[in-house]
Amino acid sequence: MPSSDGPLLEAVGLHRSFGAARVLRGVDLRLLPGDVVAVVGPNGAGKTTLLRLLAGLTRPTRGEVRVLGVPLEPGAPESRRPLGFVSDHSLLYDDLTILENLAFSARLYGLHDPVGVARRALAEVDLAARAGDRPRALSRGMLQRASIARALLHGPRVLLLDEPFTGLDAPSAERLRRLVGAWSAEGRATVIVTHQLIEAWELATRVAVLADGRWALEERRAGDLASFLPRYHGLIHA
């Protein structure tokens, strides 16, 4: 039974190995409504692996992820429903229009009036005019908006974003920041994996540095960037 009070997502003792490579060595995470957690760190630290574990796309070698109190398991499809995932890939099909792509997603989630829902979602990210276009016709910024619209369709409580700022121009990045801010105000939780600390700093309620498969540093945004930066650089250039 999903519980509506308590953390939206709780990850306990996550380990993940790929063969001899131990990518994650004991990671905990707790997401409360309104949280925006920026996960930063050097390449190879395990950030994308962590995000995929939180999304249920990979199973941990050890540890557990609970979403709204329910353990996340491949065999329990409904446990995944509160999650939304935006990857650096578009997750869209080339041969369908973005409207059809979103309508397909709506049908997968069992939403009523899938085409209507898809249209509204595209309108919310200002893509209504391009609804009949194929993904190939869209710019990177527009593709990302379409991906975000797809992720939001089913009203997820937890959003997981992998390197969302990559390749975005300034207006698109600003639009993304506003969106994340709105989600936080709505009581959703967001995890943003990024290596662009500056971009994420403004948004985040918490910044956590993942290094060598573990949390190396965590900071509530009460601190200021100037004092955080030296410690951060010390870690990633260590």
Place this chain on the structure above:
Amino acid sequence: MLEPVRLALVVAAKDIRAELRSKTALLSALVFAALVLVIFNFARDPTALAATDLAPSALWVTFAFAAMVAMNRAFTVEREHGALDALLLAPVPRGALFWGKLLANLAFVAAVEAVALPLFVLFFNVDLGGALPGIIGTAALATVGFVAVGTIFGAMAVRTRFAELMLPVLLLPFMVPPLVGAVQVTARLLAARPLSEMLGWLRLLALYDVVFLTLCTLAFRAVVDE
């Protein structure tokens, strides 16, 4: 409608719609089938071997290889932009996902067979007699079996570098019982033999379908869940 069934149909509908747009896999498979039939026709000596001896084998070899061309697309499209992640993230049971892909594959292979069969009748001057319903039924029975195996192997092959080579290497041994059965029954149907001569093979086909449809549905989650 049961939710897993609805979800399977949603996935299948998406695949069919996407393929009808691009048509690449379908057209490749159709052209392939036509060419193979032409080659078979030129390769035989019409005086030495009666068409009806060679014909069922030619038909089924054509179906088998064209089917592999068609089935390759099932998971390569999911790999292109990571779309499989979205399918795995949604609250879709893995069995429903498998059946969606299976139904789409069946639709494509059936389309290829529906075009190849008339070509076959034409090129080989085959007198169908009253055999057509029987041939269609046999085709359905045999196709379901090897498409089920082809769907799950397609999901595995797409993770390797040369998916188009890996799929046939894995799949061909599994195609032998349905193909042999189909050829035997087709030959007898064309020769208007009594049903009793075909029952053994038909039972083989049916049993194969049941066993492998079940096994592949259950095993799919081991392939697709990391």
Place this chain on the structure above:
Amino acid sequence: MTSSLEHQAASHAPLSLDAARRVIRRGFAITAIALLGVAATYVVAIGFTPVEAHQGLAQKIFYVHVPAAWGALMAFSLVGIVSALYLWLADPRLDLFAAASAEVGVAFSAVMLTTGPIWAKPIWGTWWTWDARLTLTLFLFFLFVGYLALRAALHDPQERARFSAVVGIMGLLLVPFIHLSVYLFRTLHPQPVVLKPSAPSLPWEMLRTLLFSTAAFTLLYVGFVTVRYGLALAAEAKALRDAG
């Protein structure tokens, strides 16, 4: 070489290089005994077993051919069974064992498929016959090759283990269908030449030699698989140790 043993590290005994080396040594010992057994088989087959009346000396290959086929079938059955166990228990050692069995099995089937024609030619005048045993072994050979090709093409150890396991189980379930197909084919298509690779009732001396040979080959299978498995364990242990 990457290790696949981390993934259930918590629930299984830690792997040591020494334990792996013990397995290898045991494997070599068994193989040595088995090879002696195989050599003894040759001696017995050539020196102490009567020559078959119709087929002559060439028939003696039978004492290698039949056990090799049996070895291939046994190897494949184990691949299937151990694969099923792997999917149930998730112990990566089961995956390593299945792979070892497949490698030994492909060798045994290759032996069987080459001795078959060598035997068939002088006796029946053809290199190949589609009898049940040869056909089945041919299929096992293709299934082994497919299994090993898939393993070679996958780099993530867990993915490789999962996919191989599915192919192993499916392959094992295919075997009865191959058998059934051959049976149906033969009952409806009686062969023009009566092929009897093994007479239904062998004289005692021949049966004795055959059983002895089968035991030697079975032991050889056990020896080879043990060595191969031990080598795989050792490689994993080393990779784990190096990774720290």
